Amino acid sequence: MLNLRLYMLQRLTALLMAPLVLGHLAVMIYAIQGGLSAAEILGRTQGSALWFTFYGTFVVAVSIHGAIGLRSILHEWAGLKGALLEAVMWLAGIGLFILGARAVWAVTFA
Amino acid sequence: MQNLRVTIERGPDQPNAQREFDVPAQANQTVLDVVSWIQQNADPTLSYRFACRVGMCGSCAMMVNGVPRWTCRTHISKVLEGDSVTIGPLRNLPVIKDLAVDMDPFFDKWVAAEGVHHGALTRDDPIAPVDPAEAARGQADAGIECINCSVCYAACDTVTGNPDYLGPAALQRAWTLLNDSKDSARNAILEAVSGVGGCHNCHSIGSCTAYCPNDLDPLSAIAGLKRETAKSFFKRGR
Ligand code: HEM
Ligand code: SF4
Ligand code: SF4
Ligand code: FES
DSSP: OOOHHHHHHHHHHHHHHHHHHHHHHHHHHHHTTTOOOHHHHHHHHTTOHHHHHHHHHHHHHHHHHHHHHHHHHHHHHHOOOHHHHHHHHHHHHHHHHHHHHHHHHHHHHO | OOEEEEEEOOOTTOTTSOOEEEEEOOSSOBHHHHHHHIIIIIOTTOOOOOSOSSSSSOOOEEEETTEEEEGGGOBHHHHOBTTEEEEEOOTTSOEEETTEEOOHHHHHHHHHTTOSOOOOOOTTSOOOOOOTTSHHHHHHHHHTTOOOOOHHHHHOHHHHHOTTOOOHHHHHHHHHHHTOTTOOOHHHHHHHTTSTTSGGGOOOOOHHHHHOTTOOOHHHHHHHHHHHHHHHHHHHOO
């Protein structure tokens, strides 16, 4: 159900996310010092190529990683296979990407 | 203790077959001895499988109190709960009758993982030397004592959830051959363990290594396959 390509995609995106998760935690701890406001967050992210790349990479990685992970669970625990399994994996990946991309877009450009 | 209380999980096609047996306890008695006593003295219709009785042939594995074991080398005193024991057919394989399972899927996957010898020499070539000190030979040697008993295959939850998964024994044999200097099909083996049922489906939980009665370590063999296929992925793109 997982071939080498899906396996590599899932493990490489996990590798990519590990430092991003640590960065994300560090920013959260830094950002809540002295209270948290929308203006403060947007001040950091709006028009910033750095934060766009940071969270954009995160969204792409988690869409791929989560969709393949869900594929494993659905096959082993719910018996999904064949075209249905492929379709659900792609839907999950595209869904995660839309949700994430919308948020990254909003904090950068809106 | 006079008698052992033995429950045998009989085949689904025999709802009326006797399941509970009282078996005289002996000072020295294996699980296979208990099953044989029942078949010889209580119910001759009980089906089970064994051959060597000394842990060589790999044909006697069964579930004993829910745990896969080689029954010829498991002393009954080790598994009794009070004076009771439940014996069933091996998990993850189709039951033929009573305690005999169909091992075909297990061996078909063995072949699908390219667990067959790929020689490159003929009888006219000189015998290729094998250097026991070589690191790869050490990796190959670690897995060659596998007796094909399917205990690891029965223990693996990934096999249960993912029927295409080749399973620990077949993948361990692929790893053994990959490290064997006399085997010439490196790319074919890497290809065979990288498909939909390949080594990448293993979750590294390690039930195979925990339950192998021969103290083999399929978990590490599979980790080796994942490493080599990942290297090949970066080098050759597949
Ligand atoms: C630093 C971040 C992360 C790392 C290092 C990581 C690593 C991994 C690894 C190695 C696996 C394979 C486990 C296995 O097959 O045995 C896995 C599976 C999985 N991951 Fe992640 N992951 C991370 C973040 C996430 C996130 C944020 C999600 C949520 C979308 C996620 C969802 C999943 C799912 C659903 C599975 C499938 C479970 C399984 O195969 O056992 N992961 N992850
Ligand atoms: S480590 Fe892999 S092969 Fe061994 S029992 Fe777990 S999933 Fe199966
Ligand atoms: S690896 Fe161990 S448990 Fe698995 S088939 Fe071989 S001897 Fe049996
Ligand atoms: S009868 Fe041969 S291994 Fe048990």
